[in-house]
Amino acid sequence: MAHYSYKDCCYDIDYPKFQELIAKFEEAGNECDHDSNYDGDYWLIAAMWINELRETVKAKEVRIAELESAVKASMDDRDYLLGLASKHRDELEAENARLRQDAERWNAFLNCGRIKLQGFAGVNTKPGDLSHNDIGYVHFGGEFWTNTVEEKYYNAEAKAKAQEVLIAFADGAIKTAQLANTKE
Numbered sequence: 001m002a003h004y005s006y007k008d009c010c011y012d013i014d015y016p017k018f019q020e021l022i023a024k025f026e027e028a029g030n031e032c033d034h035d036s037n038y039d040g041d042y043w044l045i046a047a048m049w050i051n052e053l054r055e056t057v058k059a060k061e062v063r064i065a066e067l068e069s070a071v072k073a074s075m076d077d078r079d080y081l082l083g084l085a086s087k088h089r090d091e092l093e094a095e096n097a098r099l100r101q102d103a104e105r106w107n108a109f110l111n112c113g114r115i116k117l118q119g120f121a122g123v124n125t126k127p128g129d130l131s132h133n134d135i136g137y138v139h140f141g142g143e144f145w146t147n148t149v150e151e152k153y154y155n156a157e158a159k160a161k162a163q164e165v166l167i168a169f170a171d172g173a174i175k176t177a178q179l180a181n182t183k184e
Helices: 002-012 015-027 041-110 156-183
Strands: 114-121 139-145
Touching: 015 041, 041 156, 114 156, 139 156
Parallel strands: none
Antiparallel strands: 114 139
């Protein structure tokens, strides 16, 4: 049985590899007589081949462990990034909802059924520009109705003027806040 085991090993080696193993065997000071007797030549060559296979398997196991570690690290990074993205997505969705609500409120305010201005100051400059406004602030007073009330002196032109004043007031309020922040 042992006789056939080493032969089976040697005969399973592809020929160029078998020749390479014989060369290594002979470089080590041995002489390979290529016979099939039990003198040990093919036993040693089979053992050399098995050792090389073991080293190859060990190297591949090390590489597999490295790759598994890299994959695990990548998955951990992926999970971390997905968690971070989810957190930021939730924050952005909440911020977007808040901004949408602010925009809806502003549009509702600007598009009230009736806006009656009672007076304003500082808003007759360029919208958002306080550089020519010597009072340093903007002001308006007014009345707002969600429905349109028939009135002899109220029309679309009056509403457009009121909207213009409100937009200029909002731009002036932004500019005032920016100026206040730069002084701090």
